[in-house]
Amino acid sequence: MIKKHADIIVIGGGIVGSSILFQLAEAGYTNSILLEKSKFASGSTNASGGFLRVLHNDFEHTKMAFEGLPEFxxxxxxxxxxxxxxxxxxxxxDKPKYxxxxxxxxxxxxxxxYLSSSEYETWSNIVQLKNTDTVIYEQEAGYLDPVTCTNDWINRAVELGAEAHEGINVQNILFSDGExxxxxxxxxxxxxNILILAAGAWSSRLVRPLGVDLGMYSKAIQINFFENQKQTAHPIVIDEKSDIYLRPHAGGSSILxxxxxxxxxxxxxxxxxxxxEDTLQLIEQHNPQYNWLNINNLFGGRRSFDGFTRDAKGILKKEETIDGLIIASGWSGGGVKLSPxxxxKVTELVESVKKERTIHESFHRGRV
Incomplete structure (x- = not known):
């Protein structure tokens, strides 16, 4: 049976929402419910490459990824x-930036x-470097299954006393008198008492009737599977210049x-x-740098979407105009490694909201 009252509701059953629910439960906020309109990890999480890395082009995201390493x-x-x-x-x-x-x-x-071109070429041939390229190598990076990770956090949260429900579509947010x-x-x-919005691309739609503009937009994301005709064991690759990313797939027999x-x-x-058409454009634009790209090597892929912000930094804040609303959305396809x-940080925001309410209530009791 689904509760009719809870201290905290989390909207969104992807990897970000599941991490929030688990960390709330671990901090003692077990009267919390996660609601997912479809199946857990069925949205952008399911189409993610699951990269686990620390380095990002934004230093704040690098520090957030580093902060999440103990949980991962x-x-x-x-x-x-x-x-x-x-x-x-x-x-x-761009080297000085890094x-x-x-x-x-x-x-x-x-x-x-940093790796020199010669050091890289003696080890990997998955990308043909240009004269203007510089390579950074992060030794402990890799990838995981974000769907399994999502379900693991949800299961652990439920064991601690929280609740999580699939197939429950949130149609509207209820609020009055600014709360x-x-x-x-x-x-x-x-x-x-507190609502946490971690619904990715759906977040803007849910808060718009409240007069809140998140400045987010939805954008399609696509991953392609190619047969691997290069080296079976190769690193994950982030090509910051073109936003291309790849990793081994199916045990290395193919490339995502x-x-x-x-x-x-x-x-x-x-x-x-x-x-x-997007796959053909990918091949046309990035071969010969990825000289194994060939439409004859393609054997499938996935397409989904995520919520993006214009600076790609995500939105993580208390909504100042509505008491009890916390936003944790807009991770622009990068939510996996930032999720812990x-x-x-959401748990810290919850504690902040509760502290502010205690002070506010004490003040008004004192006036009476």
Whole structure:
């Protein structure tokens, strides 16, 4: 039976929402419910490459990924983690931007450094480097199964006393007098004190009737599967210049390759399949640098969407205009490796909201 009252409701059953629920439960907030409109990890989490890395082009995200490492160390073997190392390709002109990050990570025990072209070429041939490329290598990076990870966190949260429900569609957010009251769902109203919005691309739609503009947009994401005709064991690759990313797939017999798309404001209710034109464009634009790219090597893929922000930094805040509303959305396809840190920071925001309410109530009691 689904509760009709809870202290906290989390909307969104992807990897971010599951991390939030688990960390809330672990912190003692067990009167919490997670609601997912479909199946857990069925949205952008299911189409994720599951990369587990620390280095990002934004230093704040690098620090968030670093902060989440202890939690991933605790569970990654349950989530089919594969250590491959990471090749991070940047334009040489951008090297000064990364020098400070690399020094900070090395000082904090992360095995990471620049590789010369000759060092890279004696070890990997998955990417043909250009003269203007610089390679950064992160030794402990790899990938995991984000669906398994999502379910692991949900199961652990439930064991601690929280609840999580699939197939419950949140239709509206209930609020009055500037305060969150609960949600209206396909199974009736559920009331709460704090509402956490971790619904990815659906988040903007849910808060728009409240007069809140998150400045988010939806965008399609696509991954393609190619037969691996290069080296069986190869690192994950992030090509910062082109937003291409790839990793081994199916035990290394194939390659998972993600690509940017130009499909914005997608229909969130539609079932999405691989876009053939986008795949052809990928091959045309990135062969010969990825000289194994060939339409004859393609054997499938996945297409989904996520919520994006214009600065790709995500939204993690208390909504100042509505008491009890916390936003944790817009991770622009990068929520997997940031999810433990997001869960921790949301829990801190919950504690902040509760503290502010206690002070507020004490003040008004004193006036009476």
């Amino acid at each position: 160390d605790r569970i990654k073997m349950n989530c089919d983690f594969q250590k491959t190392g990471m090749v991070y390709v940047i334009n040489s002109d 020098d400070h990050q690399i020094e900070w990570l090395k000082n904090n025990g992360i095995s990471i450094d 969150i009251k609960g949600v209206r769902t396909s199974f009736g109203d559920i009331y709460c 390759m993600g690509q940017p798309t130009s499909e914005f404001e997608v229909n969130l209710e539609q079932d999405m399949s691989l876009n053939h 840190s997001i869960g921790k």
